[in-house]
Amino acid sequence: MSSPLLTKVALGTLGAGTVATGAVYLGKDLISSNRSKAKTSIEALIERSNPEKRLISFGVGSNPSWQLAWKAYREDNRDNERDIWNVEGWTQDKGSIGTVDAPKAFMDACESKLSQEVLDTTDSLYSQVVKYCTRVTLVSDLINENEEKSLLHRGDNFANNEDWKKVWAAYKDANKDLAQDEWNLSTWSTLKEQENVPDAFVTKCEQKSKAEEYKLDQPTYLDVLKYCTKSE
Template structure:
């Protein structure tokens, strides 16, 4: 046999064997995966997201911006189709997320799946999540935004002025009132991780311990 042909056959056999090993490894890895609830899997894989629940921000009418956005996306993706994954009546005139849509999300959260490739996981991620906010990260640390009527804002403003880290643009925060306003607005801003500078800043200058009965 010609040496080049022999090398070609050997290379093909080697590649085929390697592909077989790789495929086997993938199958073996998937076989050992333990089913997890969608809520747990999303918490592990996407800490920058939060599940949307009915009652978020103390409202149950679906009027929250995050719920409205999710519903609008769902309607846009499935309007005019014969079927939709949640088997809902698509009413594009509804601005607030209907209870049926919010309940469909809730029912998904406890479903157990193997990984992020699951269709149910994808549905939950696509239509039933929101961005994590600074307030979420502050909350899990046992803190909350200082009450707007607290007399401690003056002390916090003095602390901020004398500090040299996690500072806002000086022109944006040149008075106690502006400082307080900045704390309030940034508390509700998106933050992908607990080491985001916004989280560290609010934690350092704008937070207080949560009441014991809220922990």
């Protein structure tokens, strides 16, 4: 005849073993899940997860976006004897940090990190690249990424340029019944009678194309797409 106490001990041992086994399997599942989660290059992840950002064009340290990025990097590393990216030629800033051209070594450091792979946007390196190697997305970026349209540029003879005259005619037609046009061009009552493209219209296109925007359904982008581009 078996002892009730022995039975309880046996059951308890079995239960503990089951829990332990379950924990082992659970741990394996978590490890397996982390291992199976695909990594993505930082460049691809920025494109997918941060549409409000664009990579700064490489090569010109005098680009204002590079100047601001370099200033931010120096400010964030001013208390460190060695900067986080080990940029060649780095020297610690002791005093006031001004805006200067970004050195090639810093731009190269940015470029070298774009192909590195991370799990997601929480990776510290990803956050650093977004902060130091990108700028805000502009309307002009969205236009440049549109395969069917290209942005019109001022040129030497914009007033008589056929592409400019075409969009100017469309703009006048859309605003012909308004006392004041939607872009609030000065002397609209006079301008709307012109066939040649006025400087004020081209200037407004230039201003709007430089506006910050990353959504394709917003008025500023749609305006530029309609009145400041030509078909490819």
